Amino acid sequence: MRLGVDVGGSKVEVALLDRQGRVALRQRAATPQGSYEAALHALCATILAVERDAGEPCTVGVGIPGALSPRSGLVQNAYNTPLNGRPLKSDLEAALARGVRLANDANCFALSEALDGAARGARVVFGAILGTGAGGGIAVDRRILEGRNAIGGEWGHNPLPWMTREEHPGPACYCGRSGCIEQFVSGPALARDKTAVGEAAALARYQDRLARALAHVVNLLDPDVIVLGGGVSNLEHLYAEVPALLARYVYTHSFDTPLLRAAHGDASGVRGAAMLWDQT
Numbered sequence: 001m002r003l004g005v006d007v008g009g010s011k012v013e014v015a016l017l018d019r020q021g022r023v024a025l026r027q028r029a030a031t032p033q034g035s036y037e038a039a040l041h042a043l044c045a046t047i048l049a050v051e052r053d054a055g056e057p058c059t060v061g062v063g064i065p066g067a068l069s070p071r072s073g074l075v076q077n078a079y080n081t082p083l084n085g086r087p088l089k090s091d092l093e094a095a096l097a098r099g100v101r102l103a104n105d106a107n108c109f110a111l112s113e114a115l116d117g118a119a120r121g122a123r124v125v126f127g128a129i130l131g132t133g134a135g136g137g138i139a140v141d142r143r144i145l146e147g148r149n150a151i152g153g154e155w156g157h158n159p160l161p162w163m164t165r166e167e168h169p170g171p172a173c174y175c176g177r178s179g180c181i182e183q184f185v186s187g188p189a190l191a192r193d194k195t196a197v198g199e200a201a202a203l204a205r206y207q208d209r210l211a212r213a214l215a216h217v218v219n220l221l222d223p224d225v226i227v228l229g230g231g232v233s234n235l236e237h238l239y240a241e242v243p244a245l246l247a248r249y250v251y252t253h254s255f256d257t258p259l260l261r262a263a264h265g266d267a268s269g270v271r272g273a274a275m276l277w278d279q280t
Contacts, residue, residue: 003050003058004274005043006105007031009065009080009132012043014050015270016058021116023267025053036082044095061101061276062092063108063269065135067150076150079174101276106135106153107144108272109262113227114139115275117263122224126153126217127262129269130210131230134182138221143279156182161212162249181213187231207238211245218250218257229262229269 001024006013008031016025027050032042051058066078068089078084089102103111110127119125119139129135134156138145145152159179160170170179171189183189185206193202214226228238239259247255262268 001054001056001058002274002277003047003054003060004108004270004272004276005047005060005062006108006270006273007043007062007064007081007083008105012046013267013270014046015267015274016050016054017271017274021271021275023271025050026267026270031081034082036086039082040088040091040095044092047096057098059101059274059277060092060096060098061103061108061273062088063103063105063273064088065105065133067104067107067146068102070148070150077154103144103146103273103276104135104137104150104153105129105269105273106137107139107146108137108276109135109229109269110137110139110153110227110272111142111144111275111279112264112268112272113229113262114142115272115278117268118227118260119225120263124221124223125225125227126221126223127227127229128155128214128217129230130185130228130232131187134186134213135230136217138223144276155213155217156180156186158216160184160209161216184209185213185232190232203235203237207241208245210238211242212249214242214259215246215249218246218255223257226257226259227262228259229266233261 002017004015011028013028018024032039069076075083075088092100106129113119114125125139127137136153136155138153157180171183172178173180243259
């Protein structure tokens with residue numbers, strides 16, 4: 001059986017997949033706050049408890065904000081968590097006495113949807129998580145595309161393209177820059193805009209901003225499918241309105257890339273973490 005863990009800023013989700021890929025167990029707990037050592041201990045205890053419930057040893061895959069640096073082996077870009085700058089993979093492997101696979105949470109999301117979700121059968125998949133932030137992941141031929149620096153798919157910290165005069169230079173981002181896509185298309189960004197301009201105007205601006213942001217992805221990657229996840233992905237009108245707006249911005253006259261909602265909903269990330277051992 002395969003055990004997946006999705007570590008978020010506020011919650012840790014664990015899921016157990018059986019041999020047919022069905023979720024046999026799924027549970028959530030608050031993300032441990034405080035020291036790295038306390039977080040590591042709690043994470044290991046949760047994994048071992050779920051494994052005891054399974055009644056057999058499991059493979060373990062972990063999705064995290066940020067990623068593992070290919071050079072240092074330390075977690076990078078996991079802002080506002082005790083994991084940043086720590087050797088989480090090697091520490092988990094030592095504590096659990098087995099190999100562990102670890103990947104960016106948005107990459108796990110993209111993998112889940114590519115293997116047996118909304119993008120099943122597609123060769124190149126871009127997965128965008130529109131939630132507390134704006135994460136992105138890429139799967140090609142049923143494998144995660146991490147990139148040389150383990151930042152493949154990190155569209156959220158590129159600047160919003162084609163900013164208007166009113167948008168420029170954009171809100172400050174916790175990464176240290178201003179105008180990042182995440183500050184325009186995340187859930188909190190949409191909520192702030194609703195307060196400022198009203199719901200109808202904010203939704204119209206959001207759709208156009210999302211289309212501009214995704215147009216850069218299409219121009220660079222030209223994926224077969226774009227899959228949306230996260231809380232904002234539940235807005236049904238996005239799938240009716242954004243594709244037509246996207247067609248205005250992409251560098252082609254025959255744009256027809258499907259924009260789809262995640263088939264596995266908010267379970268997709270943790271499923272993808274468990275599926276890290278299934279990459280072909």
